[in-house]
Amino acid sequence: MGKEKIIISPVTRIEGHAKITIDLDENKNVEDARLHVTQYRGFEKMCEGRPYAEMPGLTARTCGICPVSHAISSSKACDNLLAVRPPKAGRNLRRIINLAQIIQSHALNFYHLSSPDFVFGFDAAPEDRNIFKLMQTHPQMAKDGINLRAFGQKIIETLGGKRIHPTWIVPGGVSHEISVETKDSILASIPEALEIAQTALKYFTENLHKFKKEIDSFANFPSLFMGLVNKKGNIEHYDGFLRFIDSQGNILEDGIDPRFYKDYIGEAVEEDSYLKSPYYKPLGYPNGMYRVGPLARLNIANACGTPLADIEFEKFKNINNGKPVLNTFYYHYARLIEIIYGIERIEQLLNEPQTLDTQIRAHANINRNQGVGCSEAPRGTLFHDYQADDNGIITGVNLIIATGNNNLAMNAGVKQVAQTFLDGNDIKEGALNRVEAVIRCFDPCLSCSTHAQGIVSSTIEIRDEKKKIIQTIRRG
Amino acid sequence: MTIIVGFGNDLRGEDGFGIDVIKKLQNYDLPNTKLISTFQLTPELSLELKEATRLIFIDATFSNINNYSLACNLEEYKHDQLSHHISIRTILMILERLYNTKPEYELYSMFTNSFNEIIDEKNYEKAIKKVVEFIKTVN
Numbered sequence: 011m012g013k014e015k016i017i018i019s020p021v022t023r024i025e026g027h028a029k030i031t032i033d034l035d036e037n038k039n040v041e042d043a044r045l046h047v048t049q050y051r052g053f054e055k056m057c058e059g060r061p062y063a064e065m066p067g068l069t070a071r072t073c074g075i076c077p078v079s080h081a082i083s084s085s086k087a088c089d090n091l092l093a094v095r096p097p098k099a100g101r102n103l104r105r106i107i108n109l110a111q112i113i114q115s116h117a118l119n120f121y122h123l124s125s126p127d128f129v130f131g132f133d134a135a136p137e138d139r140n141i142f143k144l145m146q147t148h149p150q151m152a153k154d155g156i157n158l159r160a161f162g163q164k165i166i167e168t169l170g171g172k173r174i175h176p177t178w179i180v181p182g183g184v185s186h187e188i189s190v191e192t193k194d195s196i197l198a199s200i201p202e203a204l205e206i207a208q209t210a211l212k213y214f215t216e217n218l219h220k221f222k223k224e225i226d227s228f229a230n231f232p233s234l235f236m237g238l239v240n241k242k243g244n245i246e247h248y249d250g251f252l253r254f255i256d257s258q259g260n261i262l263e264d265g266i267d268p269r270f271y272k273d274y275i276g277e278a279v280e281e282d283s284y285l286k287s288p289y290y291k292p293l294g295y296p297n298g299m300y301r302v303g304p305l306a307r308l309n310i311a312n313a314c315g316t317p318l319a320d321i322e323f324e325k326f327k328n329i330n331n332g333k334p335v336l337n338t339f340y341y342h343y344a345r346l347i348e349i350i351y352g353i354e355r356i357e358q359l360l361n362e363p364q365t366l367d368t369q370i371r372a373h374a375n376i377n378r379n380q381g382v383g384c385s386e387a388p389r390g391t392l393f394h395d396y397q398a399d400d401n402g403i404i405t406g407v408n409l410i411i412a413t414g415n416n417n418l419a420m421n422a423g424v425k426q427v428a429q430t431f432l433d434g435n436d437i438k439e440g441a442l443n444r445v446e447a448v449i450r451c452f453d454p455c456l457s458c459s460t461h462a463q464g465i466v467s468s469t470i471e472i473r474d475e476k477k478k479i480i481q482t483i484r485r486g
Numbered sequence: 487m488t489i490i491v492g493f494g495n496d497l498r499g500e501d502g503f504g505i506d507v508i509k510k511l512q513n514y515d516l517p518n519t520k521l522i523s524t525f526q527l528t529p530e531l532s533l534e535l536k537e538a539t540r541l542i543f544i545d546a547t548f549s550n551i552n553n554y555s556l557a558c559n560l561e562e563y564k565h566d567q568l569s570h571h572i573s574i575r576t577i578l579m580i581l582e583r584l585y586n587t588k589p590e591y592e593l594y595s596m597f598t599n600s601f602n603e604i605i606d607e608k609n610y611e612k613a614i615k616k617v618v619e620f621i622k623t624v625n
Contacts, residue, residue: 071497122529142576142579142583145579145580145583145584146583149583149584152580152583152584153584155529156529156530156532156533156580156584157530157533159528159529159530160530160533163528163530173524173528174524174525174526175525
């Protein structure tokens with residue numbers, strides 16, 4: 011028997027479309043496995059020729075999930091072009107909407123996309139492994155998911171004017187201040203959101219013991235971690251400095267101004283995917299594989315800086331005796347801790363008197379011809395890098411999307427899970443689900459890191475070494 | 487209460503049909519009626535819709551034939567996995583399973599194959615008018 015290939019397409023319960031191919035050797039053991047992002051994104055090119063002020067609104071259209079993240083990084087890149095720093099109120103309000111975005115996105119991943127695996131198990135029948143079954147068996151959990159996402163979305167709508175593609179975040183700050191009533195209405199919704207998040211965290215940690223095999227094999231390998239930290243080295247989502255650590259927790263780089271990201275991050279292109287593969291330059295490609303997102307943010311940080319999140323942060327750090335947590339399954343845990351942090355931090359920011367100031371935006375003309383904006387999106391560190399002429403017309407754009415930073419790690423994770431769970435002689439649905447589930451740990455947003463074009467069929471194809479299809483499995 | 491939800495992307499040509507119908511409906515004082523216009527249906531929309539005794543959804547649906555004609559067929563909407571956007575069927579299921587409410591519902595879906603621009607403005611407007619008049623009459 012020759013080599014065979016298994017294709018999972020599309021990968022389900024993620025944002026966007028991708029496929030996974032699994033190559034079997036002559037003995038039907040998994041030889042290799044890869045994630046292919048099958049969508050094309052052309053935003054860098056589309057933005058050329060546009061006035062800089064349009065960029066936050068334009069690039070926010072990259073994605074319907076995290077438009078706020080793009081608007082934040084984009085506006086920061088524009089701040090950089092103008093050589094301005096928004097007033098404190100503008101910065102605080104941007105921070106609040108960014109955290110609201112992270113909360114609603116994390117809630118979507120945990121409750122709607124991933125919880126069916128936790129509740130029903132990875133080997134449950136596919137027709138049961140979804141949110142609809144969850145509604146039947148765990149209606150309160152399903153309601154909690156809706157309410158927690160609504161909490162984040164409501165803040166985005168209240169501040170930004172609309173839930174999807176708000177235009178309130180602008181170069182120099184934000185377009186209007188908030189009232190006391192708005193502040194009070196958000197504050198009033200915080201206790202319920204916090205209670206929901208804590209309930210989810212309790213459920214998750216109490217059930218972790220059921221997933222030992224998955225924890226041990228879901229992209230559990232040494233890698234670097236990268237993200238933003240503040241001056242104290244604590245978790246940071248809006249501003250701060252880049253920090254790289256290795257798998258032992260040694261700090262490789264610290265205090266890096268994100269404007270100089272190109273000195274540390276290289277970008278490789280692979281033939282079989284539209285998603286580029288960033289890497290840590292000093293180690294080269296592909297050895298410079300690093301991870302970003304919730305797990306990385308907690309791994310690189312000294313603390314969260316809010317009371318309840320810090321209690322959980324300590325427990326998280328104890329998983330690997332203070333060293334970085336390498337098991338990608340713990341992205342879910344980190345995500346829940348970040349939700350708690352986000353809610354607490356929003357409360358802190360709203361209670362800062364300066365947040366209500368009416369000075370919310372700095373105005374200037376173009377003062378630089380290059381601007382870089384960087385922030386933490388739900389899925390990791392996001393870079394917007396613009397070149398503009400003296401009239402403010404964009405002449406070049408480079409985007410490193412959060413999901414893209416994890417591309418090398420996702421590929422390595424898919425391979426590890428496939429080799430652990432998949433038997434080429436007896437391909438079980440549960441094994442294929444685990445291959446997809448490792449991707450869901452990273453919560454990739456592929457419509458964002460690329461862009462949709464066409465409809466991908468819902469099939470798994472098993473092919474021999476001549477690429478002849480020998481088996482087709484319909485999924486979904 | 488009747489809630490009318492128009493959804494679509496008004497930057498994508500005839501996909502904005504639902505949004506444009508809602509814009510027109512805003513000119514009328516429909517009794518006990520709430521109008522919602524949104525890019526896409528999301529899970530948290532159910533928090534607003536659970537108050538409804540009657541729901542009307544308006545959108546555009548892909549078809550290569552009979553463009554600008556209206557259909558009312560929920561079978562067009564797959565029983566999808568919940569993600570960042572969901573179908574009408576899913577919304578109805580959420581309302582029933584989580585909030586124990588089963589409002590009457592209607593769907594006005596305009597056939598189109600143009601999600602880039604409005605190809606035939608006259609027929610597009612005619613379809614909008616047809617839905618608006620029908621909703622006004624029924625109300």
